[in-house]
């Protein structure tokens with residue numbers, strides 16, 4: 352099944368080019384009081400939601416997908432985990448391009464040495480929200496990636512056990528400012544983690560390590576590869592991540608980008624495609640000027 356979140360927190364069941372509004376299925380979710388759980392409640396209860404969706408979908412209202420605004424299919428991931436250099440040819444381009452490595456030796460290590468990193472959860476948006484270029488004076492790149500959505504609690508799982516922990520997959524954009532700072536800083540600006548266009552449940556993608564992926568900017572193809580070229584595959588990434596932090600339902604793992612990263616600027620139209628998931632269009636725009644009220648408050652301080 353394919354689930355999207357659209358408009359103002361509607362749950363959608365994606366069928367071809369239409370979306371059925373199955374928001375009523377969220378009634379099966381438990382209610383919570385403070386302190387809120389550190390997992391995503393929708394993903395943690397996905398089986399119960401799926402069961403309810405099956406019963407209400409036949410009578411649900413449908414509309415064309417291209418008429419709705421797509422949000423991140425996971426609303427509240429506890430962690431956004433990301434693989435820094437998980438394709439050999441991307442590592443090659445980072446090593447040879449001074450703009451990509453910023454003379455930081457830490458940027459040219461293999462994933463076995465570099466490990467994983469975290470992106471701020473406040474950076475997460477859906478394709479319909481768009482990317483707001485935060486630092487127009489800094490080189491800012493696109494990175495298309497397959498994203499794993501974790502479905503159950505996983506602490507120190509082996510790669511043999513890892514696939515049972517996957518709820519589904521989505522397409523991710525790991526938008527990255529180039530420079531010397533830590534990855535967790537450069538890649539965590541508001542809107543710099545795009546997840547979409549929907550979640551495809553794991554049963555529909557039995558071979559996640561053999562998917563074509565592609566990214567184009569304004570119609571020109573910039574990145575084109577296949578997840579078979581990942582250095583650590585899906586199961587190995589889950590093993591590595593869960594060796595350090597317990598994974599919770601709704602945690603997401605960006606699996607790394609292939610070669611071909613290049614700069615974007617306000618006004619660009621990015622199209623990202625992953626085989627068996629679909630395509631998403633993401634428009635970039637300039638940041639609004641800081642609100643006058645905020646400037647006034649700063650001046651008073």
Ligand code: MN
Nearest residue numbers: 494525607608
């Ligand atoms: Mn990346």
